[in-house]
Amino acid sequence: MSTQSKSEPVFQMKDVIKIFPGVRALDGACLNIYPGRVMALLGENGAGKSTLMKVMTGIHRCDEGQLKYHGDDVVFRSSRDSRERGVSIIHQELNLIPELSIAENIFLSREPMGRFGRIDWKTMREEAQKLLDLLDVPFDPSTPVGKLSIGVQQMVEIAKALSFSSQVIVMDEPTDALTDKETESLFKVIRQLRSEGKGIVYISHRLQEIFQICDDATVMRDGRFIAETPVYQLTEDDIIEQMVGRSLEEQYPRIEVETGALALEVKNLSAPGVKGISFQLKEGEILGISGLMGAGRTELMKALYGANAAQSGEIRVAGEAKQIKTPAEALQSGIVYISEDRKGDGLVLELSVSENMSLCSLKRFQSAIGKINRSREMDSVQHFIKAFNIKTPSAKQLIKNLSGGNQQKVAIAKGLMINPRVLILDEPTRGVDVGAKKEIYQLINEFKNKGMSILLVSSDMPEVLGMSDRVLVMHEGKITGEFDRQEATQEKLMRCAVGKAA
Amino acid sequence: MTEKTLRSGALSPGLTGSPEHVKSSVSKFRINKDFLFEYKSVIALLIFMVAVSMISDSFFSTNNMLNILRQTSINAIIAVGMTFVILTSGIDLAVGSILALSGALAATLIGMDFNIMLVVTLTLAAGAAMGAMSGLIIAKGRVQAFIATLATMTLLRGATMVFTDGRPISASSGAASDAFSFIGSGYLFAIPFPIYLMAFTFLAAWFVLNHTRLGRYVYALGGNEAATRLSGINVDRIKLAVYSISGGLSALAGLIVTSRLASAQPTAGNSYELDAIAAVVLGGTSLTGGKGRITGTLVGVLIIGILNNALNLLNVSSYYQLIAKALVILLAVLVDTRSSRQS
Structure with missing residues (x-):
């Protein structure tokens, strides 16, 4: 699918362990993100996908494991730190301020400044316009974000990620709230980003989408790495099997009870x-x-x-x-x-x-x-x-x-x-x-x-x-x-x- | 004298009515950091009383003590209602206006030769109804309590002005005027009658908050509205109840004020809501709701009452009194936010 063959990962996580009180949330998780390819990250609820992404972007610190960015060991101090160094995550719940304009949202907290600390609106709008053009978003940068559909808001988040010249972009369930048409234009943008050599992580429960847009798939289960496979080698059944595993231990003390009358x-x-x-x-x-x-x-x-x-x-x-x-x-x-x-x-x-x-x-x-x-x-x-x-x-x-x-x-x-x-x-x-x-x-x-x-x-x-x-x-x-x-x-x-x- | 103060302080209601969660730490009776935190307002009150008594000889006279309690009773009764409201994480700014309008109503009814019991009942009912109006707007209209009661405060003040035509209404003539004047100026066993009203109000509130379903639901609602709703409790009805209680108690305060002055002033009760809120907060009740005790409110009103009294005894000008009051409130709240951040 991808135009680019697999090269060295731009971001690599190996044997990551993260322990929360009473739970091993991550227990040997691995993830490779390759430039110019889209990596699906799959697993059941609670498999550790979100935790892994939080470790990656500096929201959580891992207890053990290796994180490599451009081949060097890296630990981000915060999500802001990771973003400024080119690793962005677009969360399921968008982090935009509805009352502010597209441009203001994109450049929030790093507005281009003129003399006497005044905001250089002109530069800001021009830069925002460039990003919107890149993504084919037909809205003026001064439009308040609250007036946009969820799909377009997602584009604004992506524009924001691009404005940090991100090399790695994580999308957590991006199509959850999108219409089919919006999903289509999101995919178009993802393909474009891929062709520009960005590394993309795509988290979704919708398996059909994995086959439409992803090049590789990493499956997690119980905080563990299960497999990394090129998508063209996979079927939906393979993925489901990897996600649920096969062992169902007898840890549930079932009892047989004669059922009675209809209760509900x-x-x-x-x-x-x-x-x-x-x-x-x-x-x-x-x-x-x-x-x-x-x-x-x-x-x-x-x-x-x-x-x-x-x-x-x-x-x-x-x-x-x-x-x-x-x-x-x-x-x-x-x-x-x-x-x-x-x-x-x-x-x-x-x-x-x-x-x-x-x-x-x-x-x-x-x-x-x-x-x-x-x-x-x-x-x-x-x-x-x-x-x-x-x-x-x-x-x-x-x-x-x-x-x-x-x-x-x-x-x-x-x-x-x-x-x-x-x-x-x-x-x-x-x-x-x-x-x-x-x-x-x-x-x-x-x-x-x-x-x-x-x-x-x-x-x-x-x-x-x-x-x-x-x-x-x-x-x-x-x-x-x-x-x-x-x-x-x-x-x-x-x-x-x-x-x-x- | 100092020792005597401390001993009598240990018997003060601030300690007797403690709710169940803190009793365990009291039963051990170790004076540790937690203990000091829990009773910081009581301790502050005691230190404060000792300090004032050292500066002014007349402070500890029976007369002055009764004087303080009588003067405090109005704010205290309003603050009890405010405690209910704030425990549900609400606020009631309309108490002063309700006081004024119900006072005017009482004076008018007295002038019309109504029976005293009828006057009292009608006035309290009218106050509760005015409170219920705020409650209705908040519960059914889903308006924030601050805004809703800001509106009712203004509305009822306007209604008072219209009703009184901006002039005082005399309550000194009429068949029941003597009985009426007893409410604010009478004595029973050498103790001013408003003190009994205050004591009764606190006891009733203590009973309701600690021993009835309504009380439990008030705490639950302030602690977590969603969980309370999901427990099958009619949250709207609780809200209606607390604002009605607040309104009824404001009317009671209105009866005392009107009776004492033998007339209803259209501007009566102006900014009383602020003293009541200050007392509740000084008493350790959290403005975010769900946490606090009625005994704390008692301590809070006493602190404010004694502060006012002390500043008078010490001949501090009324301009400086405001500043002193503000500083005390600010200090108390700062200590409180710091302690809640620590825990």
Whole structure:
């Protein structure tokens, strides 16, 4: 595909190890970026792609490993440092200020100066115009960025990268928010950059794009380097196989439970981010929800929970049609949702363990005059602390002082306190260390044993396969696959998750 | 005298009403850095009282103490409502205007020979309704509290001017005027009646914040609105409640002011919101919400009250008093931001 044959890498990362508290985020990652070629960087959610890019651009410092730029060892002090030395990254969320013009954004913090510290607007506009011409962007440099479409904003980011005379440009999921037409013009620009000898890293979940635009593909899994292969030697199946690996260790303590009556039935549900969803869930059943980031899984769960307003469709709990427009109504119907984002909307960090745990069910502990019966509340909290083996010096400890795993257990206990019929767990083991993970799996099994119905949303495919009785796969807000436990494989799930029919 | 002060200080309400998370450090009762930080405002208050008593002999007289408490009661009652609001990470600038308008309403009703209980009930209800208006704009209109209450502040001040025609309304005639004057000027067991009102307000607020669902939800909402919403709690209703409480308490303060002066002034309560906010912040409540205690607010209002009193006793001119007050507030907040950055 490329006009240029493989030469020495312009940027090389070798055996990079990065350890976060409790996690080996990178465990021997490698990446070569060649001038005049586009390198795809592939892997599941959490495989370490973003961490690797952050190590590369100086946002994180690696614990071990070698970084070579133009053949010399290099460590960037900050993302600003890396950018000034010609390594730019264009993040998924664009870093532009909507109120400022294109030119102002491109030259932010290094505006060309005239005498007396005044900004030399003329030079700035001319330079910006040159960059825009190069990229074929038909907008005046004085246009406010907020008035541009996402696709054009992306071009502005690229123009900004070029203004640093970048040799290496990383694009993290650049087409996620683009229309087909915008994607096409982005590809045109990438091809042009390639012909100018730039080294490009292209991160995307859309496998078709890899074949359209990339020359080589590096696959990562669990923070490790798996393979670097020229794209023309690959098929989609090869890539999927490399991404998911083949070993599925028996680390999931599955149990078999006789399923009971229908607990939840969803018919043709549409809500922000999800379209036409139908499925059923029985008592004592774990239904895994798989898919890539942004597939609409959390949106679906929030719609079921009444946190996002459903636009159409029907939700039946235990055979009864329910109007669920607020979380309070969901709780009343026996549906509880444990958020994926503990710090964002799961827990109140400034409150204690007990105050967090009882937040949904305070009504139960209230006396006739409206006083909370603290000792009854405490009894209930202590019961869960014991049952869930939550490690905290006391129930009065502020929740922010607990480890991720113990915070998660408190969050689950909070949901359990209302005695739910349907328990929705959104990424219950994210940011949780291995030991606590296993404990959480055992808890989930206990609930299942008691006849609770569980929706398990997870980006961790082995987890979904290991725990679920059935698996639904989502892609772009729709269900693209449904599998029984016996027939589900990582390859099949991945295929549906990237929107390729099973 | 110094020793006596310290002992009585240790029994001050600032220590008795501590919430559960800090009790563990108190039970050990080790005076370490954490302890000093936790009680820095109480400590500041004590040091301050000792210092003033050394300069002025009349400071520690019973008369002066009661005087301070009576003068403080108005700001204290408003600051209690402000504490609720600020704990939800809001702000209520309209308290002074609510005070004025409800005061004018009370004086008018007294002049119309209304029964005293009816006057009090109607006035408090009117104040709560005015607060609810702010709450409604904030919760349903999704307007920032600062802007929403800036608007209601201006609106209600204007309404007061229209209602009073810019002139004071006398509350000294009418069937219930004697009973009315008791609210602000009466004594019960040799203690001014407003002090009872203040004490009752603090006790009620302490109960609500520490022992009821509403109190728990106020902290939760200020700590993390999204998580509170997702816990099935009607966040809008909490917001409506705190602004109504703030409005009702402003009306109570309005009753005291109007009763004491035996007339309602159209400009009454001007800039009272600033003293109330200052007291809440001095008491260690975080403006970002979710963190703080009603006992802290008590300490905060006492600091401001004693500061005012001391500067008067020391014959400092009122111009310099403003500067001194500003410096104390600034100092307290600077210490606070530094400590929260450290943790």
